[in-house]
Amino acid sequence: MANAILIVDDSPTMLMSMENMLIKIGVRVEKASSGEEALSKLQSGLKIRMMITDLNMGAMNGIELIRAVRKLPGMSFVPILMLTTESQQDKRNEAKSAGATGWMVKPVQPQAMMQIVRQLVPGV
Amino acid sequence: MRPRFGIITLVGCIVLAVLLTAALGYSLGLETSLSAVGLRLILTTLVTATTLVVAGYLGRVAEPRAVASKGLGPVASDTKASVELPPPLDDAPPTLALHAIMSRLAEELPACNPIIQTLCGHIQSVVVDTEDVAANIIAQLRKVDHSVMTLIEFLEYSSHDKIMKIIEQTEDHLNTNREILAEFLDRRTRAMDDSRDRLTKIGKSAEQLDKIVLTIRAISTQTNLLALNATIEAARAGDFGKGFSVVASEVKILSRQTDLAAKDIGDGLRALQGDISANFDIMVGQQDREERKDLDAIVAAINELGRNMERLVDQQRAIMSRVQVESEQIAQPVVELIGSIQFQDVTRQRLNSVTEVLNNISHHSESLTEALISSNSTVQSFEKHSLDRRAARENMTKASHMSHITSAENAIIELF
Structure with missing residues (x-):
């Protein structure tokens, strides 16, 4: 599989945990520790098949990142999952309006993660 | 009657403060930890102080009426309620007693801030330490995983x-x-x-x-x-x-x-x-x-x-x-x-919410201190120094929500 899955989280623990889970199903992983870094990578031509982003991250939060990413060429239909510790309905609605494909609450089980990735990214 | 009023008010304020603190502590999910005990003490002190100040100001607002009847000040023309104030403590004028309490509070409140900052420092230290440990655990688990995969x-x-x-x-x-x-x-x-x-x-x-x-x-x-x-x-x-x-x-x-x-x-x-x-x-x-x-x-x-x-x-x-x-x-x-290590990030965010609440309380404490030591404080001036309840409530809600999802069994996955 040529294209990667981009993980965006300001927590090194989450980045490592997610990377290891996704590598187990043969996925190439790209990491970014902030919304700005993720956006920069995508603007520099990084091609991805899916993005998983945290909600609360420094200057640019996950919802702002999704809004910005959706405006990039070729990113309108790429699945974007929000992975966060929060479960409030209003936040979910906000993420949905911004263009998120789904909402996952931490901690997410490896099996569940693998299943959802396989569901959203054909061929994994 | 004045001493009895003072004691009842003080006891009532403390009881109310303990109850409020218990409710706040429960909503933050801080029932057992050591930091929660410290936080409870601080919250109790702050809420007691706030309640005393409010009670003091209520007395101050009502006082001119009573004082005026004794020829010590003007009576507010729009104050029609008849509030009977207790007699002055130890024969001192009521305003002096309140000023003494306010001065005492103005001295005590700043003492809370270093404790709050120390607690925040400890919390951040715990976050950093757990992050390092989590990274180390993941690195070790990766080695184990690599060895097992190689063996397979x-x-x-x-x-x-x-x-x-x-x-x-x-x-x-x-x-x-x-x-x-x-x-x-x-x-x-x-x-x-x-x-x-x-x-x-x-x-x-x-x-x-x-x-x-x-x-x-x-x-x-x-x-x-x-x-x-x-x-x-x-x-x-x-x-x-x-x-x-x-x-x-x-x-x-x-x-x-x-x-x-x-x-x-x-x-x-x-x-x-x-x-x-x-x-x-x-x-x-x-x-x-x-x-x-x-x-x-x-x-x-x-x-x-x-x-x-x-x-x-x-x-x-x-x-x-x-x-x-x-x-x-x-x-x-x-x-x-490796997946379970995510609990560290969940805990980190919960602790960050607690830190934000503590900082909020610290700022509020400073603000109250300023108001207490100000010579021209009024009830209205205290209102603008009131606690940012919305931010505190959001943080408490956030922490409360997190407290229910730290278990992987309760994890939520929703596709829109």
Whole structure:
């Protein structure tokens, strides 16, 4: 599989945990520790098949990142999952309006993660 | 009446503060930890102080009315409610007592901030430490995972390629040995058959010779009869046949000698045929039986070796399969553990929410202190220094929501 899955989280623990889970199903992983870094990578031509982003991250939060990413060429239909510790309905609605494909609450089980990735990214 | 009012107000404020703090602490999920105890104390102090201040200001607002009745100040024209104030404590004017409390609070409140900042520092330290430990755990788990995967790959390679090649080579060798033995046995059998054929041919040649011997003996008999006839004819010829009689006599002797020689040859041939047959059976037959016996033992040993090899391979396969299953069972929890490390980030965010609440309280405390020490404070001026309840509520709600999802069983996944 040529294209990667981009993980965006300001927590090194989450980045490592997610990377290891996704590598187990043969996925190439790209990491970014902030919304700005993720956006920069995508603007520099990084091609991805899916993005998983945290909600609360420094200057640019996950919802702002999704809004910005959706405006990039070729990113309108790429699945974007929000992975966060929060479960409030209003936040979910906000993420949905911004263009998120789904909402996952931490901690997410490896099996569940693998299943959802396989569901959203054909061929994994 | 004034002292009783003061004590009741103080006790009431403390009780109210404890109740509020308990509710706040519960909503933050800080029931058990040591930092929660410290936080509760601070919150209790702050809420007590706030309540006292509010109570003090209520008294201050109502006081001019009561004071005015005693000729100590103007009465607010819009204040129509009749509030009866308790008599001054220790004969001091009420405003002085309130000012004393406010001064005391203004002294005490700033003492909370270093404690709050220390707590925040500890919380951040815990976050950093747990982050380092989590990274270390993941790194170690990755090593374990890598080792287990390497082992599984090795086992798969060994099971499916290397050992299968060894098995195939061994089976090929065994089959080759079986074929060599079968070929050898076939050659030996053919050699035995050839020897028998040759012996049969020798027997037939001997039979032919025996017939020739019989023919010679028949010729000898005929010759003997001719010699006898010649002797009779020589006797009839008288003197003219004397010489011929001698020849006939010699022919007769030669004929007998020929017959005897032919008989000896025939006897010799039969004896030779018997000896060859007997020796063949002794030399070739017995050797053949011994060789066959040895070869059968070799074949049996090879077959047993093959069966042992198959048992060994089956055992090896069973061991490999078991090790593979066990290794995969080890690998799965490793992945689960790597996933479970996410609790560190959940905890980090909960602690960050607690830190934000603490900072909020700290700012509020500073603000209240400023208001308390200000000479022209009013109730309205305190209102603008009120706690940012919305931010505090959001943080408390956030922490409260997180407290219910730290268990992976309660994880939520929703596709829009």
